Amino acid sequence: MQVDPGNMKLTYTDSVFHLLKPALLVLSLFLFAISALAQEESEIEIYFAETKVGESFNFNERTIHFKEVLVDSRCPGDVTCVRAGEAKILVEIFKGEKSLGKEIITLGANVNSFKTSLAKFFEEELDIEFLSLSPYPKTSRKIKTSDYQLKLKVTERLEN
Structure with a gap:
């Protein structure tokens, strides 16, 4: 606010914006710091495997x-098929020596990047990708x- 001595009215100029600029800067720095802390709290560990029946x-x-x-x-690679087909595999999940259960996984003809969630068998957050x-x-x-x-990949998020 500024006082105009000529007619004694209060006028708003850029003073509101001058107050907002530092507040926005502080808010931006605060959000950046929170984001950096959140990234430091978790690590990702990745395991790759090739296993036979x-x-x-x-x-x-x-x-x-x-x-x-x-x-x-699955449609043979040297044939043109109307339907791509699929493969179904049976896996059993263990934690330590204890069996947590069996799961049938259906893999399409384009198995690359097929993701499934077997995390229900584990306490931690896991992504299991059948490559x-x-x-x-x-x-x-x-x-x-x-x-x-x-061939599969397991991604595990770990807390620090």
Whole structure:
């Protein structure tokens, strides 16, 4: 506020904006500091695995056991299909020595980046991504159970 000595009226000029600029600067710095603290509170740990049927993937007292391929109806790579097909696999989840349960995972023909949530079996926040099931079918060969290999990635958020 400023007083105009000529007619003694109170007039607002840029004084409101002069007060808001420092307040906005302080607010911005405060939000930036909170954001930085939030990022420091959690770390991400990533595990990659390649496991065959009958084998297990162990990570931080947890285990995903690749029990079997239930169905593999994916369209062979050397054929043009109307429907892409899918593969269904059975995994069993353990924490320590205790079985937490079994889960059937359905993988489409384009298995890349297929994400599933098996986090219900664990206390922590986990993202489990099935990267591939190989070998991919071809008409010229029959896949033996022992040839199947599952590639997966587990991302775990840890608190500091």
